[in-house]
Amino acid sequence: MADRYEINHSGEIVVGESALCADQTKMLQDLFSQYGWSCTEEGKEGSCHKLRLEHSSCDSRTINVYSGTIRNESRNAYEKKIQLGTASDPRKKSKKDTIILGIYVFNANDTFKDAIFVGYPVDERINYDTNPSIRGTFVNKILIQAKTTGFVYDEEHNSVGFRSDFIYYYLSNYYNIHYENNIIPKMDDTVAADLTDPKDQKERFKIWMSSQLKANGEPYSANTIASYIGQMERGYTEFEKYHNYESVFQIQNAEDLKEYTDYLFNADGFDAFNEKAGNKACSNGFVKYGQFLAEEESVSSELVFDTSVTSDKARNRIIFGAPGTGKSFTINRERKELLGDDNETDYERVTFHPDYSYANFVGTYKPVPFIDRDGKDAITYEYVPGPFMRVYVNALKSGRTESPKPYLLIIEEINRANVAAVFGDIFQLLDRDSQKVSEYPIQASEDIKKYLAKELGGEPDNYAKIKIPNNMFIWATMNSADQGVFPMDTAFKRRWDFTYIGINDNDADLNGKTVEVGSKVAQRVEWNKLRKAINDFLAKQKINEDKQLGPYFISRDIVVPEGSEIDKKRFAEVFKSKVIMYLFEDAAKQKRATLFEGCFQNSSRYSEICKEFDEHGIGIFNHDIVLAADPEDTAGPLAGTMPENE
Incomplete structure (x- = not known):
């Protein structure tokens, strides 16, 4: 899969994921609040920010700034785009006080000092109402040069890249740059990023060609491939070069190649040259090279399902x-x-x-x-x-x-x-x-x-x-x-x-954790023993394991205190509202009389069972449960426990 490229804070092109500016309003206010200027947002209409700029010298002006985050464009691993939404059309505002500003950030929370900005012209040919993608911003061209040099003009796309400290220089000159061709700091045509070496690119194209089939289903022969590549290189030296590239294989973008072949195929003398080469090897070679580049770039939008992530855990x-x-x-x-x-x-x-x-x-x-x-x-x-x-x-x-x-x-x-x-x-x-x-x-x-x-x-x-x-x-x-x-x-x-x-898995932390229950008949009981005693009784009554009580049927933060003593008040309230209620209404609904035999004639009334529990603790249960739980009787009623009628 083709990588996506970004520019880090050190000005290096790295593989990464596109970030979106977290707060464009704050970014713009900070950007324009420099060099004695203050910035106040007077209104906002979609991506259009109406900004009032005032200087300490009493100078002031109001501008419309359309802003958008510079993010990935699927056509090319280096290319970026912005979109402005449909809420406001910049063509309907005065170009004298309206700018379109792209914001590039490496991390979402970057400050204005970390960001790179790109200024675009208001283009009358663009239907902004449809929220189009404004393309042509390349990491390895305008963005990297803006990051490293401060201010650069891209004549091909009539856009300007700059760091934050050049904002007022751009604001003073943008109209002349975009609309009156008063071009300043032109962008160097040399690609700043390390593209694939032309020799390696040619070899990759040669390998790709060997895997392709002609219209008759036969593969391209080695002689045909060599003829295509040779005539491409000869035609490139015979006619005007693209951006002064020394090799045709420095063109590594399908859109750039199309721009070049649109010129080449219509150049004076090309048809004769192409015919003389035999089988139109030059034009056919360029067509195949364009297919190769398009196929390479399309990979950037493919989904990767088989990643390098490994784990012994089930998916x-x-x-x-x-x-x-x-x-x-x-x-x-x-x-x-x-x-x-x-x-x-x-x-x-x-x-x-x-x-x-x-x-x-x-x-x-x-x-x-x-x-x-x-x-x-x-x-x-x-x-x-x-x-x-x-x-x-x-x-x-x-x-x-x-x-x-x-x-x-x-x-x-x-x-x-x-x-x-x-x-x-x-x-x-x-x-x-x-x-x-x-x-x-x-x-x-x-x-x-x-x-x-x-x-x-x-x-x-x-x-x-x-x-x-x-x-x-x-x-x-x-x-x-x-x-x-x-x-x-x-x-x-x-x-x-x-x-x-299992019903008794993960219960080690419960061992030795006891609680005092009962106001009339005071007892100390271990929750884990009581739970297991209830479960054993339910099993004898043919009640399935999935209906029984797990170790943490009562919340872990209650039954696993830091010491050995469980808070008796919290335990009593939860035991009544969760354990007794669950047994009474669900797990032992048909076995109430047997399970709560300690309550005698009150075993069919939930409120009475809770009252009995407050007074007699686990004595509410069947005799076999009480014996298995092995409670420790304490001397008389427990001081400070719940009142009898709670």
């Missing part, structure tokens, strides 16, 4: 078990192992519920507010991605870098929604091959294609078929004991690795 994983077994705790611990302890940015967590849908999970069009061209509040519709699509895009962006990272989507309570409806066609992508990439692609919808093109660059058709990359992990928790859950079909289940957490 699709469901952790399940009884309530309180620590499913979420386990996922959180392993999330840190996968992403890093302090990484809070490379994952999302979502909780499924019965009303959760495909639109929530993947994305859909939704109404969003915006300011129209008259400055009034209005509503438009935009594709709003869900957690799956957000994590998916981040994983794909990372996959295009030299050091891709893993990204994780965590789904809590996955079976509390209708997973077949929520996943929709994404379900097909869960089948992973040996490289942990989706084995079978799906056809992306028009909405998704447009969104991916917006986020990743290129054209929507570049994203017609999509897969889940191997640096995207999807982990979920499931509790089959919950009431009202949706069943999962076998086809869905087989696409996941299931990890079961």
Whole structure:
């Protein structure tokens, strides 16, 4: 895959990801608040900032600044573009006090001193109402020279690149530069970046040609390839060169080559030269070289699914078990192992519920507010991605870098929604091959294609078929004991690795943690022993394990205190509202009399059971549970416990 290039703060061209200016308003205010000038924003209409500039010498002026972040253009790894939106058309304002300013930042939070600025003319030929891409800003040309020299003019695109300290120099001269051809500091035609060596470029083209087929299905012979390349080089020396490049293979951009061949093919004497070469080898060679360059550049918008990310952890994983077994705790611990302890940015967590849908999970069009061209509040519709699509895009962006990272989507309570409806066609992508990439692609919808093109660059058709990359992990928790859950079909289940957490797994931290209960009959009991005693009783009553109590059915921060003593008041309140309620309403609903035999005739009334617990502690339970829990009786009622009628 072709790399994307950026300029770091040291003025070096590096491989990286395009950043967007975090706050353009502040960037402009800081930029124009130099050299005794102050800047006040008097109004804003879309990307147009109406700025009042005042100097300490009492000089002042008002200007309209259209600003846009300089970001990736899919056609070329070096090329950038800006877009201004549709809220305001710069052609409708006076050119004498209107400028278009692109802002390039290496990091989103760069200050104006770190940024590079590009000034563009207001072009009457451009229909700004359609939010077009304003192209022609190259990292290896105008941006690098502006960074290193301070101020440079690109005659080809009639644009100016400069550092922040040249803003008022540009403001004083922009009209003459853009509209009256009063050209100053012209850009050197020499490409500042290290392009591929022309000899290497020629060799790469030669190798590419050897893989191509002619119209009759036969490969190009070595003699034909040599003839094409030889006549291209001869024609390049015979006619005017492109930007004084010594070799034709210094032209390494399809758009630049087209500009050159548009000249060459129409140059006086070229037709005769081309015919004399035989088989029109020169023009045919240039046509094939243009195809080669276009193919190379198109790679920049391709998706990379098989990244260098490796992990022994499952990509699709469901952790399940009884309530309180620590499913979420386990996922959180392993999330840190996968992403890093302090990484809070490379994952999302979502909780499924019965009303959760495909639109929530993947994305859909939704109404969003915006300011129209008259400055009034209005509503438009935009594709709003869900957690799956957000994590998916981040994983794909990372996959295009030299050091891709893993990204994780965590789904809590996955079976509390209708997973077949929520996943929709994404379900097909869960089948992973040996490289942990989706084995079978799906056809992306028009909405998704447009969104991916917006986020990743290129054209929507570049994203017609999509897969889940191997640096995207999807982990979920499931509790089959919950009431009202949706069943999962076998086809869905087989696409996941299931990890079961047993009823007594992860309980080591509970050992020795005791609590005092009961106001009339005071007892000290170990929560883990009591929990296991209740579970053993439920098992004897033929109640499945997934209905039993996990170690952390009561929150870990309560049952694992720093010392050995559990806070009795917090424990009592949670035990009544969670443990007794769960047993009474769900797990032992049909066994109330037997389970709560210590309450005698009150075993059918939840409020009475809670009252009995306040007074007699675990004496509310069946005799076998009390014996197995092995409580320690304390001397008389406990001082400072709840009043009898609480």
